[in-house]
Amino acid sequence: MTVKKVQFESMDEVNRFLDVTEHFPFAVDLKRGSRTVNGKSILGVASIGLGREMDFCAHVPELAPEITSSLVFCMR
Numbered sequence: 170m171t172v173k174k175v176q177f178e179s180m181d182e183v184n185r186f187l188d189v190t191e192h193f194p195f196a197v198d199l200k201r202g203s204r205t206v207n208g209k210s211i212l213g214v215a216s217i218g219l220g221r222e223m224d225f226c227a228h229v230p231e232l233a234p235e236i237t238s239s240l241v242f243c244m245r
Contacts, residue, residue, distance in 0.1 A: 171232050174245040175199070175225040182243055183214050189239045196228040 177183050190197050190209050197208030201223040206213030208225065217223060222245055227236075237244070 171227045171229055173225045173227075173232070173237075173240075174222055175240070175243045176222045176245050177214070177219050177243055179219065180215070183211070183219070186240070186243055187211055187214065193227070193236070198226040198228075200224040200226055 175186075177186065187209065193209075198205050199208045199214060199217055200206075201217050201221060204217060205226075206217050208214065225240070225244075
């Protein structure tokens with residue numbers, strides 16, 4: 170699993186994140202504290218909160234550079 174820090178400042182960023190992650194051929198979770206949500210679910214992502222840093226957990230050994238660059242807008 171690969172873990173990166175992400176943060177969303179607006180619902181526009183959440184929607185952009187979902188547009189990118191829906192095409193990933195692997196599972197994605199977002200985790201903040203003890204709470205984990207499906208990173209491809211608008212309800213899950215919106216419920217975990219805006220303006221808070223969380224862990225982006227990609228269920229792959231390593232993220233390809235093009236994937237990382239597509240998420241640079243929300244990575245911290």
